[in-house]
Amino acid sequence: MKVLSKLAAVALMLSAFGATAQEYPGSRPISAVVPFAAGGPTDKVARELALAMSKALGGQIIIENTGGAGGTIGAKRVAQAKNDGYTVLIHHIGMSTAPTLYRNLGFDPLKDFEMIGEIADVPMLLVGNKSLPPNTLKELLPYIKANAAKLSLANAGVGSASHLCGLMFMSKIETELVTVPYKGTAPALTDLLGGQVNLMCDQTTNIAGQLRANALKPYAAMQPRRVEAFKDVPTAAEQGLPGLEVKIWHAMYAPKGTPKAVIDKLSAALQKAVQDPKFKAQMAELGAEAVPPAKAKPESLRAHLASEIAKWSPVIKKAGVYAD
Template identity: 80%
Template structure:
C-alpha cells in the first residue's frame, strides 16, 4: 500500500508540475523583458543581426527584448552564462557559427552546445569578404596573392578574437595560400575594422553585416567573397572560387538558443516569434541591405537548428583539429 501511495503521489506531483509549466507558458513572457545575450561586442556583425531581429520579435511577444553584449573568448563567455541561466525563457543566446567551432577550439569549453541548450531556431546566413586597407598596393585578388608571398613578414591579418568567424576565415585563407601572416586578434569585429580603416592592420576577413557601409563607401579594398557564388548585394566583388581558390568557403550563420530545460511551450512561443520575424519583409530587406540572407521560416525551428548545429560541429571539428589550433 505504501508503494502504491508513493506512486500516486509521484504521479500527482508530475501532473501538478505539468499544469504549472503549462500555465506559466501561457503567461510567458508576461510583460517581463527578455535578455538576449550577444557574446560579442556592440556594433559588430552579430550585434547588428540581433538588434534588427529582436526589435521585430519584441512586437510579436509583447515584451521588450534587451540586448546584452558579453564579449570575450570567441563568444564562449556569453554562451556559458546563458547555459547556466534560469531556464524560464527570459534569457536567450544569439550566437553564430562559433557554437559549432567552439567544441574543437576550446579544450575546456565548460558547456556542450548540443546538450546544454534548447534550440529556438536559425536566423540568417552572412557571407564573408576579404578586405584590405586603402593603403595596400594590390587592387585585385590576383595582385594580392603575389604581394602577400613577397611581403608576408610585413603583413598583418586582423580578426575579431581567437575562435571568432574572422579568425576561422583567416586560418582557412592562410592554409589555402600556404603562407602565414602576423595575426592580430581584437575584442570584436568593430575594433578590428576600425584599425583596418585607420591603416594600422592590413587585411581582415569579415562579415558583410559589418562591412556593408564601408564597401558602399569604398573605404576598404574588397578582394574576394569567401563563398561559391557572388554576394547579391555586392556582385562586383569576385569570389575566391572564381579566382582559383575554391576551398576557401566560410558562411556565418546565426541562431537563437535558450538554457536547457526551458519549457517546451515557452520554446514554441519564442520560435513562433522568431519565424514571424525572419519572414518579416522589413527584416529580410535589412538583411539583404547588409549582404546577408534571412533564413526561410522552416529553418527558424528547434528541429532544423539541432540538425544543422550537429552537422556543422561534425564538419568543422576535423578541420580545426587538423590545423592544430586551440583558442584556450
C-alpha cells in the same frame, strides 16, 4: 485512494504546466543574452530580432550584453540559467568554434542547450589595403605565394569572425601569412586602411562603409553566390578557389531542459520574425540575410551546429591556435 490521490496530483501539475505554457511569456520580459559588446554585428542582429520576435510572441524581449572570452562567458551564463524560458542566448558562429578554441570550455554547445533556430547570415569578404598591387583574387594568390613572409593578415582577436575566416583562407591556399591579432575590429580596420597591415577577412556589417567609399580593395566574397549589397565583388569560387566559404551565422538557444512547449512558442515566433518585411529589410541594410523559416527551427539548428563544429575543428587544430 492513495493511487487516485497521486494521479490527481500529477494531473493537477500537468494542468498547471499546460496553463503556464499557454500563457507564456505573459507580462514578464524575456532576457536575450548577447555574448558580445553593444553595437557590434551580433548585437545589431539581436536588437532587430528582439523587435520582430516581441511582436510575433506577444511579449517583450530585452537584450543583455555579456561580453568576454570570445562569447563564452555569456554562453556559459545562459547554459547555467534557470530553464524556464525567460533567458535565451543569441550567438554567432562562435558556438561551433568554441569547443576547439577553448580546451576547458565548461559547457557543451550540443548537450547543454535547447535549440530554437537560426536567425540570419552575415557574408564575409576578403579585403586588402589600397596600396596592394593585385586587383583581383586571381592576381593576389600568386602574389601571396611570392611574398608570404612579408604579407600580414589582420584579425580582431582569437576566435573572432575575422580570425576564423583568415584561418580558413590560409588553409585553402596552403600558405601561412603573418597574422596580426587586434583587440577588436576597429583598430584592425584602422591599420588596414592606413597600410600598416595588408589583408583582412571580415563581415560586411563592419566594412560596408569603407567598401562603398572605395577605401579598400575587395578581393572575394566568401560564399557560393555574390553578396547582394556588393554584387560587383566576385566569389572566391568564380576566381578559381572553390570551397572557400565562410558565413557568420546567428542563432538562438535556451538552457537545457527548457519545456518543449516554450521552445515551440519561441521557434514559432522566430519563424514569423525572419519573414517579417521590416526585419528582412534591416538585415539587408546590414549586408546580412534573414534565414528562410525552415532554418529557424530546432532540428535544423542542431544539424547545422553539429556540421559546423565538424567543419571548424580540423582547421583550428591544424593552425594550432587556441584561446585558452
